[in-house]
Amino acid sequence: MRHLLSTRELSREQAVELLDIAEDMAAVQEREVKKLPTLRGKTVVNLFFEDSTRTRISFEAAAKRLSADVINFSAKGSSVSKGESLKDTAQTLQAMGADGVVIRHHASGAPYTLATSGWIDAGVVNAGDGTHEHPTQALLDAFTMRRRLHGAASRGRALDGVHVVIVGDVLHSRVARSNVWLLATLGAEVELVAPPTLVPVDTSSWPARVGYDLDAALAGTPDVVMMLRIQAERMHAAFFPNSREYARTWGLDDARFDALPPSTMVMHPGPMNRGLEIAARAADSQQSTVREQVANGVSVRMAALYLLMSGDRGDA
Numbered sequence: 001m002r003h004l005l006s007t008r009e010l011s012r013e014q015a016v017e018l019l020d021i022a023e024d025m026a027a028v029q030e031r032e033v034k035k036l037p038t039l040r041g042k043t044v045v046n047l048f049f050e051d052s053t054r055t056r057i058s059f060e061a062a063a064k065r066l067s068a069d070v071i072n073f074s075a076k077g078s079s080v081s082k083g084e085s086l087k088d089t090a091q092t093l094q095a096m097g098a099d100g101v102v103i104r105h106h107a108s109g110a111p112y113t114l115a116t117s118g119w120i121d122a123g124v125v126n127a128g129d130g131t132h133e134h135p136t137q138a139l140l141d142a143f144t145m146r147r148r149l150h151g152a153a154s155r156g157r158a159l160d161g162v163h164v165v166i167v168g169d170v171l172h173s174r175v176a177r178s179n180v181w182l183l184a185t186l187g188a189e190v191e192l193v194a195p196p197t198l199v200p201v202d203t204s205s206w207p208a209r210v211g212y213d214l215d216a217a218l219a220g221t222p223d224v225v226m227m228l229r230i231q232a233e234r235m236h237a238a239f240f241p242n243s244r245e246y247a248r249t250w251g252l253d254d255a256r257f258d259a260l261p262p263s264t265m266v267m268h269p270g271p272m273n274r275g276l277e278i279a280a281r282a283a284d285s286q287q288s289t290v291r292e293q294v295a296n297g298v299s300v301r302m303a304a305l306y307l308l309m310s311g312d313r314g315d316a
């Protein structure tokens with residue numbers, strides 16, 4: 001694998017292989033000595049043009065646990081605020097000898113531009129681009145589902161027949177897009193539930209059902225309910241839903257949570273708007289995987305960096 005830009009381009013075999021390597025990485029982290037020498041002498045640049053807590057920190061932890069050198073770049077406080085372009089920023093990183101670039105950018109497609117422009121030789125990982133994709137989030141979500149469902153027998157398995165309901169601000173969610181493609185590739189049955197105003201205009205090519213009634217979707221006893229963050233920062237103020245109305249109609253509140261079977265997983269990529277899309281009781285419950293998702297993110301990102309940066313990256 002040369003770059004990781006989208007889950008849409010992953011085959012089932014590639015996705016299962018990445019999840020299996022993440023299992024190996026998780027096993028390494030359970031040891032007393034958590035580090036592997038795999039990327040010694042390589043440099044990973046975390047190039048973040050948008051805010052992040054989980055993704056940036058876990059890529060940094062992942063790179064360090066593979067013994068890579070890490071350079072953290074944040075657009076705030078850099079020469080980007082003086083108008084420096086993505087091309088000039090990329091060429092600066094190239095001159096510093098970056099072997100891998102992890103990029104988060106507000107513009108959908110920026111990681112593709114970086115990977116295909118010829119400005120740099122490094123492997124590129126998309127850490128979230130606009131409303132387009134967030135592939136490592138979907139991979140860590142799939143990894144978390146697989147581990148909860150199959151435990152020690154996860155290796156080599158996909159998610160065939162697993163019923164996943166994804167709820168909320170689908171329109172602005174790169175997490176939803178990456179999950180739809182990856183989960184379908186892994187054989188899951190994906191259902192999107194959202195207010196009509198927060199569904200993209202054309203989802204006809206998406207391998208997912210779209211509905212507008214959360215209670216009807218939950219009555220179908222899904223294996224997984226994944227709540228999405230309302231992305232106020234990407235909305236025009238006039239389109240921001242009334243918070244109380246949104247929580248009542250689209251939120252995983254106490255009543256909806258109590259009606260779920262105890263086996264239903266409750267997921268959220270974070271950061272959460274508690275009391276809006278998810279109640280605290282659901283978020284902090286045994287059924288919630290929120291903290292597992294964060295922990296698993298390090299293993300999955302170690303697997304992605306390993307595949308991109310160790311040895312010959314190939315052209316795939």
Ligand code: CP
Nearest residue numbers: 052053054055269270
């Ligand atoms: N889930 C996620 O991408 O979180 P951050 O924005 O904190 O990285």
